[in-house]
Amino acid sequence: MPAESACALPQRPARPAPASLRELFTAFTLLALQGFGGVMAIVQRELVERKGWLTHEEFIEDWAVAQIMPGPNVVNLALMIGGRYFGLAGALTALAGMLALPLLVILLLAVAHQRFADNVQVAGALRGMAAVSAGLIGAAGLKLSVALKKNPLPLPACIAIAGAAFVLVALFKVRLGLVLLGLGGLGVALAWRRLAP
Structure with a gap:
């Protein structure tokens, strides 16, 4: 060859x-x-x-x-x-x-x-x-x-994070920055853990 x-x-x-x-x-x-x-x-x-x-x-x-x-x-x-x-x-x-x-x-x-x-x-x-x-x-x-x-996260985890974000912002009127920091940080940590060798 x-x-x-x-x-x-x-x-x-x-x-x-x-x-x-x-x-x-x-x-x-x-x-x-x-x-x-x-x-x-x-x-x-x-x-x-x-x-x-x-x-x-x-x-x-x-x-x-x-x-x-x-x-x-x-x-x-x-x-x-x-x-x-x-x-x-x-x-x-x-x-x-x-x-x-x-x-x-x-x-x-x-x-x-x-x-x-x-x-x-x-x-x-x-x-x-x-x-x-x-x-x-x-x-x-x-x-x-x-x-x-x-997505590296399983679908139920993605739905749970999205649902929690909706509830916190729409119903409890939590500031978007705090929700992004908290749930976004959680999503990043979970994805990083699944992708880690």
């Missing part, structure tokens, strides 16, 4: 990635313009399912890191993805995409809301959007649950 073929490693298919800073800026601008409340569902669909820039597992890991960092989760995620592909220039470009046009839209909406805030139809529409946002977040959570098959 030739020495070259003995040392050759199997080639992995090329991974989809943003081709340029312009594509990165455009992608995050469009994400930000779609993100009325339920942005996690939209980000997951666009970056994982449509563009393939992240796998389900990578998205969950990056989203978890983005949540424990200070600031808006999706902005943190944009910085991480931009930095991964283009370094500091990519991080700043993704950040600009997340903030530039949405800031203009928010300013225009704030002016419009100030003028029409007393309108009953406007108030009803805003309440309806909140319900849709909750549905989008729930749908994204269900879609991402398939990644638990590759």
Whole structure:
């Protein structure tokens, strides 16, 4: 057998990635313009399912890191993805995409809301959007649950940690930072223990 073929490693298919800073800026601008409340569902669909820039597992890991960092989760995620592909220039470009046009839209909406805030139809529409946002977040959570098959923790442990987090935050109003520190630390410790040789 030739020495070259003995040392050759199997080639992995090329991974989809943003081709340029312009594509990165455009992608995050469009994400930000779609993100009325339920942005996690939209980000997951666009970056994982449509563009393939992240796998389900990578998205969950990056989203978890983005949540424990200070600031808006999706902005943190944009910085991480931009930095991964283009370094500091990519991080700043993704950040600009997340903030530039949405800031203009928010300013225009704030002016419009100030003028029409007393309108009953406007108030009803805003309440309806909140319900849709909750549905989008729930749908994204269900879609991402398939990644638990590759999680080092058994499924019952994952469900127990998720259930405990829901109860602590939604019912007992425990601060999110404390829940992330406590249950997140527990999850990390259990996963590390199972992965240890």
